[in-house]
Amino acid sequence: MLSSHDWNQFLKALYETLFLTFGTGAFVLVIGLILGFLIYILANDTIIKPSLYRTLAYRVLSTINDIARSIPFIILLIMMIPLTRALVGTMLGAKGALPALIVSASPFFARVVNNALKSVSENTLEALKSMGASKWTLIKIVFKEALSPLVSGFTLTLVTLVGFMSAAAVIGAGGLAFLAYENGKFGNNYTLMYLAIFTILLLVFIIQITGDYLSKKLNHQ
Amino acid sequence: MIELKHISKSYPNKKTTFHALDDVNLTIEAGEIVGILGYSGAGKSTLVRIINGLIEPTGGIVSIDGVALDMHKQKAIDRMRHTIGMIFQHFNLIHSMTVYENIKLPLDIAKYPGNKDERILELLSLVGLSDKKEMYPKSLSGGERQRVGIARALANHPKVLLCDEATSALDQKTATDILDLLKQIHEKTGVTIIFITHQIEVVKALCDRVVVMDQGRIVENTPIKHLFIHPTSLVAKSLLQTFKYETTESMVYELVYNHKNSDDTILSDCIKQYNIDVNIKYAKTLALKSETIGFLYVQFFGKQTSEAIAYLKAHNVEVNLYAQ
Numbered sequence: 361m362l363s364s365h366d367w368n369q370f371l372k373a374l375y376e377t378l379f380l381t382f383g384t385g386a387f388v389l390v391i392g393l394i395l396g397f398l399i400y401i402l403a404n405d406t407i408i409k410p411s412l413y414r415t416l417a418y419r420v421l422s423t424i425n426d427i428a429r430s431i432p433f434i435i436l437l438i439m440m441i442p443l444t445r446a447l448v449g450t451m452l453g454a455k456g457a458l459p460a461l462i463v464s465a466s467p468f469f470a471r472v473v474n475n476a477l478k479s480v481s482e483n484t485l486e487a488l489k490s491m492g493a494s495k496w497t498l499i500k501i502v503f504k505e506a507l508s509p510l511v512s513g514f515t516l517t518l519v520t521l522v523g524f525m526s527a528a529a530v531i532g533a534g535g536l537a538f539l540a541y542e543n544g545k546f547g548n549n550y551t552l553m554y555l556a557i558f559t560i561l562l563l564v565f566i567i568q569i570t571g572d573y574l575s576k577k578l579n580h581q
Numbered sequence: 582m583i584e585l586k587h588i589s590k591s592y593p594n595k596k597t598t599f600h601a602l603d604d605v606n607l608t609i610e611a612g613e614i615v616g617i618l619g620y621s622g623a624g625k626s627t628l629v630r631i632i633n634g635l636i637e638p639t640g641g642i643v644s645i646d647g648v649a650l651d652m653h654k655q656k657a658i659d660r661m662r663h664t665i666g667m668i669f670q671h672f673n674l675i676h677s678m679t680v681y682e683n684i685k686l687p688l689d690i691a692k693y694p695g696n697k698d699e700r701i702l703e704l705l706s707l708v709g710l711s712d713k714k715e716m717y718p719k720s721l722s723g724g725e726r727q728r729v730g731i732a733r734a735l736a737n738h739p740k741v742l743l744c745d746e747a748t749s750a751l752d753q754k755t756a757t758d759i760l761d762l763l764k765q766i767h768e769k770t771g772v773t774i775i776f777i778t779h780q781i782e783v784v785k786a787l788c789d790r791v792v793v794m795d796q797g798r799i800v801e802n803t804p805i806k807h808l809f810i811h812p813t814s815l816v817a818k819s820l821l822q823t824f825k826y827e828t829t830e831s832m833v834y835e836l837v838y839n840h841k842n843s844d845d846t847i848l849s850d851c852i853k854q855y856n857i858d859v860n861i862k863y864a865k866t867l868a869l870k871s872e873t874i875g876f877l878y879v880q881f882f883g884k885q886t887s888e889a890i891a892y893l894k895a896h897n898v899e900v901n902l903y904a905q
Contacts, residue, residue, distance in 0.1 A: 481673075483669065483671055483673040484673055484675065484676075486635060486669075486673065487667070487669060487673035487674075487675075489635055489662075490633055490635060490662060490665075490666075490667040490743075491662060491663070491686065491687040491690050491691075491733075492658070492659035492660065492661070492662030492663050492690055492691065493659075493690050494659065494690070497690060501675060501686075504675070504677045504678075505675060505676060505677050507677065508677075578677070580676045580677050580717045580718070580719055581676050581719060
């Protein structure tokens with residue numbers, strides 16, 4: 361069935377996929393949270409008083425975010441080839457896919473964060489203000505209140521990342537999808553192809569089930 | 582003591598300016614229970630939010646214990662808010678926090694100097710929720726949620742409690758329980774209570790004084806008893822409609838008995854003395870917070886009717902010609 365060389369290839373690809381998913385995930389988590397919070401704060405009268413500058417800053421940030429989010433991943437990947445080469449030195453392998461994945465998924469997650477934060481009721485903010493809460497306390501509690509949708513939003517982002525990686529495989533980004541693509545396209549090892557595909561599916565299920573469980577546990581609405 | 586002087590609040594639109602509040606003057610003494618009554622859109626919610634600085638007035642001065650609020654000093658406003666508790670129509674609890682944590686929050690915010698745990702347990706027992714402290718708001722009933730809201734609002738020993746339609750989302754029985762709790766808290770702590778509502782039953786059960794609002798103005802500011810006997814504003818009259826005795830008959834008089842003379846046999850004495858007949862059409866009592874008023878709707882027959890009426894008036898019974 362599978363030779364030890366195949367297994368080595370599979371394990372290497374699995375490692376790359378896990379590295380890419382969770383490595384990119386960590387970057388996306390931080391960047392998306394910061395961007396999502398910024399957009400939220402700039403659109404909310406509670407933290408910063410309304411002014412022309414605030415509206416302007418909101419429009420700029422929100423528009424850039426939406427543009428970045430709406431570029432199809434495969435196009436972005438190609439657009440970013442020169443930048444990627446300059447940053448990590450190569451287009452190939454897991455490292456080569458990292459920048460494009462981060463640039464593509466961060467604005468997506470930022471929008472998810474923004475929506476989760478917006479789901480916290482204005483009434484809750486008013487109650488906090490009536491207690492004399494500081495801005496920092498307000499932000500902390502908005503975060504706490506939005507934790508459940510934030511977790512399910514991050515789950516969605518991770519699953520999307522796995523999908524993006526399959527697209528990156530086409531230009532040689534490595535990982536399980538690349539392994540499946542190579543072995544399927546040249547028709548030499550269908551067993552390895554199906555193993556790779558099945559493992560991707562398993563990964564998606566594990567992410568989804570864990571995310572759903574955590575989100576449900578955090579949901580007190 | 583809270584003083585509002587010439588308070589106005591307007592929201593400029595493209596074409597017209599909407600005046601939410603228009604030259605409102607109001608003084609609220611420490612320890613009072615004041616009801617602010619009016620239909621929705623009358624400006625009640627805006628008014629109460631101006632008191633704790635949630636809304637900045639377009640004009641006028643708010644002062645609390647003689648100190649004017651400066652909307653530009655956020656620290657001072659935050660400190661002032663620690664002394665003013667607020668409860669809401671939809672409770673506005675933090676869903677991701679337990680009952681205990683919800684009550685702890687204002688203590689943390691105000692850096693409560695005493696033992697927080699002790700204070701929280703004390704508040705829980707005050708509102709009757711000692712056994713629910715580890716529960717999340719979603720598993721509580723509406724009445725229980727408002728009790729948490731009350732405990733949270735009272736945490737830092739506030740001088741004033743603002744209530745924004747605090748019973749409007751509750752059923753009658755639960756609303757009555759909440760009002761009883763507020764009365765009990767007022768007796769214990771002497772906290773000033775400002776209660777916004779569109780329900781006249783609420784002010785009837787709770788308040789010493791009523792401020793009636795209409796279209797951003799105060800149209801009536803009167804002790805609760807007077808509102809029920811002599812409403813002057815259109816809004817008050819309309820809100821009192823449900824309590825009104827409706828009749829198609831003529832020459833019906835309304836006799837109003839105050840608590841003091843309700844035990845005397847005034848009408849009976851009057852009938853004997855002036856040899857008149859009295860046809861009682863309808864009678865009712867209104868239980869206010871601290872007294873009960875009796876209303877009697879009667880027709881008089883006999884030659885000495887006007888003397889009889891004078892006798893009643895002389896004995897502190899108010900006589901009004903109700904239907905001509």
